[in-house]
Amino acid sequence: MKVTINGRLIEAKEGQTILQVALANGMYIPHLCYHDKVGAAGKCRACVVEVEGMRGLQTSCSVQLRDGMVINTDSETVKNAQKLVIDLMLSSGKHDCLSCEQNGNCELQDAAYFLGIERASVQYGDINRETDESSEFVYVERDKCISCGRCVEACNNVVVNEVINFGNRGHHTEIVFDTDLPMGQSTCVQCGECSQLCPVGAIVDKKNKGVARYWETQKVRTTCPYCGVGCQLELHVKGEQIVKVTGVEDAEPNKGRLCVKGRYGYDFIYSKDRLTTPLIKENGQFREASWEEALGLIREKFGKIIEESGPDAVAGVSCARSINEDSYSMQKLFRSVFKTNNIDHCART
Amino acid sequence: MTNSFSEFKNAKCFFCIGTNMTEAHPVAATFLKNAVRNGATLIVADPRKQPLTKYAKLFAQIKVGTDVAFLNGIMYVLIIEDLYDKEFVENNCVDFDKLKESVMKYPPEKAAGICKVSAEKITEIARTLASFKPVMLCYTLGITEHTCGKNNVMSTANLQMLLGNMGKESGGVNPLRGQNNVQGACDMAALPNVYHGYQKVTDPAMKEKFEKAWGVTGLSDKVGLMMPDMMEGLVSKKVRGFWIFGENLANSEPDISHVEHCLASAEFMVVQDIFPNETTKFADVILPSAAWSEDNGTFTNSERRINRVRKIKTPPGIAKPNWWIFKETAKHFGHEWPSNSGQEIWDNEISVLAPAYGGVKYHRIENDGLQWPCPTIEHPGTKYLYKDGKFSHGKGIFKSVEWTPPAEVEDKDFPFVLSTGRRLYQYHTRTQTGRAGMDALYKEETADISIADADRLGIKHGEKVYVESRRGKVNVTARVTEEVPAGMVWMTFHYREGNANWLTNAVFDPETKTAEYKACAVNVYK
Ligand code: SF4
């Protein structure tokens, strides 16, 4: 079917919403509660547009396209309505972008930029909400929360951990954990899905705080080093330092979801305990050695054992954590060089 | 896994047995919970009332180590009540008579006596399973880590064939693999009986193929030793040179005292790892490896998907990629290997020499990985195996399986069964998670015991207790929880101190050589 958006004739599929098609065709409409993963909530009203033949403004995230629909996303009326929503959000929170984690990757900031809002009409309109630092890996600054509800959706309906909800705190409706416990004492399993979907800087990863700006980091896709699900990670890398990890949205098998280990368990590689050089034991003590010396010693000892007792007098155990290419190479060494099939790994643990 | 994680979404019914998915495979569990939310029926069988049970319609709290009796009881009902898939059995399977003969020895009343799940519940589970087509069966180490592990696995396969749930989308037998690349290590032939892609070392044609490919002669056609036999070989001096790559055997294997005795007996031992650990102490030479993110390569996940792993930093000091270490060692023995990167090894050797990976090349897995079998460059990969009930070796063979108890059962002196597993916030022996801030969330080993036992023994939550087996004794903090049934102690092996493997029994499944981590006899006291 065909629809017209801002005078452009566009091909669309049955079941798509105005917002989806506009975004897919490079036309930005501010949207804060909508995310592919949690669907339309029609809550924030930042995405309102005009549809010919329909009375009043429509939330583009929830209106499904019909053949021949004519839509306007950039009229004065639309822009003013969108501005009102975004301005109210900026006015009723503590939006100091300078040191906010989300700066440069904030959907509220993007909306303000797109609408040409220089500053909120009221500053710090309504700020006295509690910051929650109790969780090991997640940092919650309620004064930046725009009540879009994405985290509530994410926690309850995406990862089904059922921890976050809206609750009454004082005269506000705010996000709460379980029966309004500090996050660190709640049943939260620190999967970080709420942080990944929060459009603003209200829920962020603690490990990344003050470490790197979004635009300084390169994004590199890789696979989680922990369990056999094989989640796809996006490493946010500054120089050689991983500063943050997010799940790759839309990727198989995890569709952007991660667990606490995959999201926050990356920094072991930087540990000062790492082995950095070959070591050879002499009189019960290890001393540093060169590769040449270490491999030379292996050549001598394994060579002698095989010569004296045959190839089956040596055996090897490979690693179920390391890459395929390593296990292949190790068994190739045992089979083609040592001539033994004494090669195994702990497939069974 | 015969099937894929993406199939969880449309599954109608799950049968999860021996899988603590929310902790051990958390992201997989989220998809399962989504499906249950959308109306799928979940049946859980587990000795512990673990978190998945919250979402289950039926929960069978089976006694540790009785899976075969339990599953045979279910199959008895399916056969007696004529609820099984006769068409599938007829067309796609053989040896139904043999299965029937053994299963008929396990009427639900008898199975109930062994597995401590009531005959009514066994019957109800059987009927529920039969009412859905297909059912997706998932298991983890709760099935395999027993002296009868192989029989347990065969029982799950028997059940799914009997129900006609094989070769179907959102069905199948799905072992969720523990470690990130344990699937890959098997696929890549870190196994004593096969070349990579499961090509048998005893097959002369394979020997010839690999001799030619690798430019060598005299490849051994004799199946090699499995790990437990290697360890014994160190003591008997049958094995004199031992090379351990990236496994912290001294903490992760059962019966630590015995393992350390074996390692100490090695005449010459090489350990290749990223950290010094309890195992490197026994080495004569330690080789420093590049870690995850310090090299380019691939991991293969539980659903047979080959995914890229990328390098973003250089290894510390003069640590080197593991494949480089093996290549250089080969060179010292006079062998020149051509490949010089993960990509060259994969594209030019691994994929060329095994039909299952023939179509998998790095340029095809830049984004989502491919699932083997993927024989040609045009092949889209295989989402689920045995499509239309066509098994890889012709027909699906039913195996007659009898229940056997764990090697060591509770008695007067050791009246508790010790079972082990993993927790969400740590990973194995903590060489990684212990250096990534996870200790803050789970700081010490605990012994999980039931409220009933705690009351009886006067043990308070958080109090130190002794747990003792015939092999060792640990002093750990008691965690009193309703997850654990009376008569059971549940522990993990994340910390050296209080590690369950001081207690576990080094007995193995006779064929797979998987250790019985899930059951041994212990005592608990203050
Ligand atoms: S949440 Fe967005 S708008 Fe608010 S301070 Fe942070 S970057 Fe600025």
Ligand code: SF4
């Ligand atoms: S971290 Fe995960 S479990 Fe915790 S509140 Fe956020 S989404 Fe929920």
Ligand code: SF4
């Ligand atoms: S993120 Fe969690 S569930 Fe995913 S692979 Fe890593 S450890 Fe497994």
